Amino acid sequence: MGYEVRTEVYEGPFDLLLRLIAAQEVDVWEVRISEIVDAFVAETRRLGAIDLEVATEFLVIAATLLELKCRRLLPGRDDVELEEELALLEARDYLLARLVEARTFQGAAQALSRLERAASRSTARRAGPDERFERCAPDLLAGVTPEDLLAAACRALAARPAPRVPTEHLPDEEVSVQDAIDELVATLPGRGPVTFRALTTSASPAHLVASFLALLELYKRELVELEQLSTFGDLTVTWKAPSAALQAGS
């Protein structure tokens, strides 16, 4: 099964914050951020999984709150740079706008619930035409065979495979950086300066990446010299160590 977190019960960080503000009726000075974090952690535990989007959104809010609170705890504002102050005001406006929006839709949702409740006090007539009118309507099953029905059943029952990330475009080959290092160490010595492009003419993208990482590793070990004359220009590789140094170095 695909990765899925049930978030129908958990109503989101804005809601949490709104409820907290409503419950405490205090300003950020008195908001206990540890309580918010505890509530969030408890909720996550209850759900048994972490939704990265939820967690990220929560972090943004918690961090903004924390920052606002730090400012309030600071003795004065002389030491606060104007730019920082502006950034903070921006963060506050952002949070405020989103809280207002969240509360607006909470109100709208309640109104929709009321409409639904009112509407559910009536039941629609669904009886349809009686047998006297049977022959008026065209026979929808005209020409339909049991085989058509079987095909439709197969379509319906097979129609919804679990959501998945298609991976068939990814090559199956496994390329390790170590393999690429071994390859380079086998080819480079005694070859003189050579471009990376020439070294990897027929390499697959995965192989190319592994070779590049291998090259960086060799450079770090001071076994090769790299030279690139212009941005995005050709990368020239020169072997500089005797092959014995490699064994000693690794």
Add this chain to the structure above:
Amino acid sequence: MSPLPAEWRALAGAVEAVLVVATEPVPPRMLAELLELPVEQVEQLCAALAAAYEEEERGFEIVRVAGGYRLQSHPAYQGYVERFVLDDSPQRLSPAAMETLAIIAYKQPISRAQIAAIRGVSSEGVVRLLAGRGYVEPVGRDQGPGQAVLFGTTALFLERLGLDSVADLPPLGQFVPDSAAVEELEHVLRLRGEE
């Protein structure tokens, strides 16, 4: 106002409310239980209501059919209703309706929620259409919580498909793969298609 005694108006309203939502004729005994009245009184009430509709030249009438009372269109407006039924009807089953009918045929008895779970979308409108055309009908209620209405296919459905019983439907057998197998199958088909 109607020629109904005033003190009967509330009871008549209850009868009207029940008949308007009923999809099958309602036995007088059932109305009697709901209204907490003797059966004879219910029958008098329904007769009076039917007479009132007739006198008021309503577009609907109350008839006694198949052991119960039913609200139906008045024969005087037959022409309008025929044209409406004709205009309102699709000429053939949509793929969605066909799939829903197939699910009901093969998985009966089945609830709307179970059909929706298989199709991934609500099938309420489609089930209504199929029931309206007499191809499927309520056959019972789920024993579980909610007691959902369960649907099955009708004799008319079998007749139209030329089958003796649902057991004569082509076997679904090998076509009931679990979702993993379906996925695998789709995967293979997709790869083949790309070659």
Add this chain to the structure above:
Amino acid sequence: MSPLPAEWRALAGAVEAVLVVATEPVPPRMLAELLELPVEQVEQLCAALAAAYEEEERGFEIVRVAGGYRLQSHPAYQGYVERFVLDDSPQRLSPAAMETLAIIAYKQPISRAQIAAIRGVSSEGVVRLLAGRGYVEPVGRDQGPGQAVLFGTTALFLERLGLDSVADLPPLGQFVPDSAAVEELEHVLRLRGEE
């Protein structure tokens, strides 16, 4: 008799006959074609008929919902109807699902990402639930990069809420927190030294 003009009785009868056999709300345009009347006159007729039912304390009523007219049981007789039809209506929506539904209703067409931005959480599961219930459906694709699927509400949504169209949703403006509430929120976020 009903407060309906006598010369309208035959036309009203036709409307009654059609509504009694309809399984979906009947658009006024369709009634106008059947009755060979201008749409406005059909609307007047239906409004007069609905008023007459109300005055006569009938057990049923005519309502304008999801773009058409529908015959339904009157709320006053809900108790009888409930005992008669076992409740088959789906479970109530959770507050989170209702909130998402409200966002889609007011902001349609809207993508999952836009919904998530307003709610502050991923809405994938909730949107799927709402689509499964038949309340929302994909209505198109965003023109921008990624071509995100855009969602909108369905006719079933309107029927379930008893609305004629989305234009009849209560104005969103009335739910915006008042200045005192906004001030309270702002107070929470206020910087030291600005007091």
